[in-house]
Amino acid sequence: MVHDYCEIFPDLARLRDRATQGDLRGALGAMDRAGLAGVVEVDRRLWVLAGEAGVDEPLERLLAAEPGHRRGRTLRALRLLVRGWDIRGTATAEHVTTAQFDAFHDHLRRAEQVLLRLCAEDPADPEPWALRLVTARGLSLGIPETRRRYTRLVELDRHHVEAHQHLVQSLCPKWGGSWDALFEFARDCADAAPDGSAQVGVLTTAHLERWAGEDDPELRDGYLSDPDVVADLEEVSDRLLAGEATPYSWVGAHSDVAVALVLAGRPQRAVRHLGVLGPAMEDRAWALAGPRRDEVEELRAQAATHGAYR
Amino acid sequence: MSVTETTVDGIPTLFARREDGQYAGGIVFRVGWADETLAVRGLTHLVEHLALHGVAARDVHHNGETHALHTHLYASGTAEQVVRVLNGVCAALCDLPVDRLETEKEVLRAEARGRGGAGSSMAGMRHGARGHGLSSYAELGLANVDAGLTVMWANEAFSRDNAVLWLSGESMPEGLSLTLPEGERQSLPPVTDVLGPTPAYYLDGSEDVVHVTAVVPRSCRAMLFTELLSRALFADLRQRDGLGYSASATYRVRDAEHAVVAVVADCLPERRGAAVGAVVDTLARLRWGSVPADELEEVRAAALAAVATSRTLPHTGLPARALEMLLGREPDDPAVLEDELRAVTADDVRAAAEDFHATALAQVPELGLEWAGWAAAPVSSDTAVDGTGYASLAADGPTLVVGDDGLTLRSDRGRSTVHFDRVAAMLAYADGGRSLLGEDGFHVAVEPTLLALDEDVVARIDAAVDPARVVRRPAREAASLPRPAGHSPEAAGPPAGQGAGEPLAPSSPLLRRLWRAARGR
Structure with a gap:
């Protein structure tokens, strides 16, 4: 299984290498150029760079020479976000120490202030707005403020896949939302998406969150195989396979629905998505597969022998 | 058409001719509530009411206004009507109808209820319970004010040397007899600051409103910035986001050098957080974003049109010009103002946003x-007193420490200290309750129903507080006394500030006079 986007997508590997090996400016300059089908997914490129500690030093040099460099400042904010979240870890709030929270919030506040200024300077750039959904969640700014930011963003980019995923997270009860609000949003969002777009997959994500958030093991076991949920998953499955895929985010969408279908007891449908994925699998979905990973592996092998790789 | 400067009965006077057949006139005095102390808060307003009461002029449009640094009494109508009101006002100021004192206090209390009591707590947070901070406080000193104090205040502050008269009409009206006592031009009250680092914020969940104020240098760029901000707030919060009904910014002259720019945006209760975020974004856009050229031209044109009006109809600017004289500022030359307005650039607007x-x-x-x-504005005192501790009668209520130099009320949420030599006012209820408001805005309530007090505690506090700062209040009804059951009272009642301010030095002659008179009551 390959989880690293740079292994899945050679162009992202080239971007990363260029950024860390002496030409960050060039890498950032290439960022806004169109990808597949004219869709850029700048944010995926930014997140790839922000996962590399090796960009810090060239980034400092770039911003010392060009303090106003927009994409450089966006990357700095995202680095603060990533480092802050690394400090916090993924544990539930009661297992995070006060010192961890303080450092986490400090990083997020610094990121937020960079992003606030980027939004003020150029209100037409969706990327800082998308990242402000993440700072809003980490700084507990609440659903109304998160929604406002989301609205500003979708005015600029109606099909910003990552933004929809961020809002799904914010609307989960663990971040102050509710299941009702989450599903209302996820359905509207999926309905509005073009076939093939990873945006269709927000409904899968919502079901997986609902399933993972269920404390009662009996209820959890039955949740994904409920006929209504299976019908949702099958619709997502059909629509994802029906249209042109989004440049990078298809990996997450197909990973989610493949794992969800396995957990829902629909392995043959999952095979189609595993065929599209080939060796690729997003780590979040992989973590959710838990004890069913062997089954996913077998189905993937099955898909490969049928030559269903993308 | 221009403004003529002259003198009437020893009062500096501005006259402007007008062609519409109307007459108007007013007297502006350099005294307002920022000159008071909390213990006599409301005194100036009371004098204003008494001055107008005797003017039997139901047929004439006339009114009075008390502001931070000035009080304005004015009328419009025929020459005879205007003269009658102004003569009557001056006569009343020389011989106040003090038999009306208690009735006018009731009227003032009703007026306060009508406009919701004290203003926003913002001024108190910035300045403490004195000077410009007093706008945050109710006119609680009225209970304290007697005829002697009122007459003293009228004589000292409503003198001919502390006033400017303005008049407009076809010609100078005949028959003015404005006998006011001699006196002196009052110096401005000190501008106190208890806030600490800015920009700062505090939480007040009691209303669905975002307030932001700032003190900026008076300038054309700040005026145009305020207009652009006001438009942007309305466009963003109401029109685009539908967060609330009203959102605007206003520019108000504070003194000769500074203006206060105030943002008020209301919001739906369920969308408070979004309103806070939207105000921050709008302010950031003015600071760092591009200023749309057409919008800048629109607000510039509106400001130039206002200057043009003051040129062609000079009488419209007379009250403002009278105030400038009292504040010690040269009147604006319209031509200079127009040049300055025309010169404001987008960079200037961003600089004003930075201010x-x-x-x-x-x-x-x-x-x-x-x-x-x-930064978080201080909501807990930075000092505490040493002394005898008194426990709360409630399980988790605040405890009181009584020291030789002051009081500290302490709870889980923080502490509130008032030093006896920095008391702005102490409300002394006949039921034994004491409420001490410090000059820095912190507040300590000593309630026998909430604290396990010794018998002599209240007497010790009374002995330590300057009688000039005590406001005597009748006993509260048993049902309205605070009780320990339910949730515990706040340790620090808003507004609150930090404790680093200067003591209320009697820095102006007027204040010195006030303290002496109040002590001698």
């Missing part, structure tokens, strides 16, 4: 503004 940000204070209903890089 606003540098001194901003926000009251937000939730979230706070630490996430946006603003």
Whole structure:
């Protein structure tokens, strides 16, 4: 299984290498150029760079020479976000120490202030707005403020896949939302998406969150195989396979629905998505597969022998 | 057409001719509530009411207004009517109808209820319970004010040397007899600051409103910035986001050098957080974003049109010009003003936004503004007194420490200290309750129903507080006394500030006079 986007997508590997090996400016300059089908997914490129500690030093040099460099400042904010979240870890709030929270919030506040200024300077750039959904969640700014930011963003980019995923997270009860609000949003969002777009997959994500958030093991076991949920998953499955895929985010969408279908007891449908994925699998979905990973592996092998790789 | 400067009965006077057949006139005095102390808060307003009461002029449009640094009494109508009101006002000021004192106090109390009591707590947070901070406080000193104090205040502050008269009409009206006592031009009250680093914020969840104020240098760029900000707030919060009904910014002259720019935006209760975020974004856009050229031209044109009006109809600017004289500022030359307005660029607007940000204070209903890089305004005293401790009668209520130099009320949420030599006012209820308001805005309530007090505690406090700062109040009804059951009272009642301010030095002659008179009551 390959989880690293740079292994899945050679162009992202080239971007990363260029950024860390002496030409960050060039890498950032290439960022806004169109990808597949004219869709850029700048944010995926930014997140790839922000996962590399090796960009810090060239980034400092770039911003010392060009303090106003927009994409450089966006990357700095995202680095603060990533480092802050690394400090916090993924544990539930009661297992995070006060010192961890303080450092986490400090990083997020610094990121937020960079992003606030980027939004003020150029209100037409969706990327800082998308990242402000993440700072809003980490700084507990609440659903109304998160929604406002989301609205500003979708005015600029109606099909910003990552933004929809961020809002799904914010609307989960663990971040102050509710299941009702989450599903209302996820359905509207999926309905509005073009076939093939990873945006269709927000409904899968919502079901997986609902399933993972269920404390009662009996209820959890039955949740994904409920006929209504299976019908949702099958619709997502059909629509994802029906249209042109989004440049990078298809990996997450197909990973989610493949794992969800396995957990829902629909392995043959999952095979189609595993065929599209080939060796690729997003780590979040992989973590959710838990004890069913062997089954996913077998189905993937099955898909490969049928030559269903993308 | 221009303004003529002259003197009437020893009062500096501005006259402007007008062609519409109307007459108007007013007297502006350099005294307002910022000259008072909390213990006599409302005194100037009371004098204003008494001065107008005797003017039997139901047929004439006339009114009085008390502001921070000035009081304005005015009328319009025929020459004879205007003269009658102004003569009557001056006669009343020389011989106040003090038999009306208690009745006018009731009227003032009703007026306060009508407009919701004290203003926003923002001024108190910035300045403490004195000077410009007093706008945050109710006219609680009225209970204290007697005929002697009122007459003293009228004689000292409503003198001919502390006033400017303005008149407009076809010609100078005949028959003016404005006998006011001799006196002196009052110096301005000190501008106190108890806030600490800015921009700062504090939380007040009691209303669904975002307030932001800032003190900026008076300038054309700040005026145009305020107009652009006002438009942007309305466009963003109401028209685009539908967060609330009203959102605007206003520019108000504070003194010769400074203006206060105030943002008020209301919001739906369920969208408070979004309103806070939207105000921050709008302010950031003015600071760092592009200023649309057409919008700048629109607000510039509106400001130039206002200057043009003051040129062609000079009488419309007379009250403002009278105030400038009292504040010690040269009147604006319209031609210079027009040049300055024409010269304002987008960069100037951004610089004005930067000025606003540098001194901003926000009251937000939730979230706070630490996430946006603003400092938390102090809501807990930075000092405490040593002395005898008294436990709360409630399980988790605040405890009181009584020391030789002051009081500290301490709870889980923080502490509130008032030093006896920095008491702005102490409300002394006949039922034994004491409420001490410090000059820095912190507040300590000593309630026998909430604290396990010794018998002599209240007497010790009374002996330590300057009688000039005590406001005597009748006993409260048993049902309205605070009780320990239910949730515990706040340790620090808003408004609150930090404790580093200067003591209320009797820095102006007027204040010195006030203290002496109040002590001698």
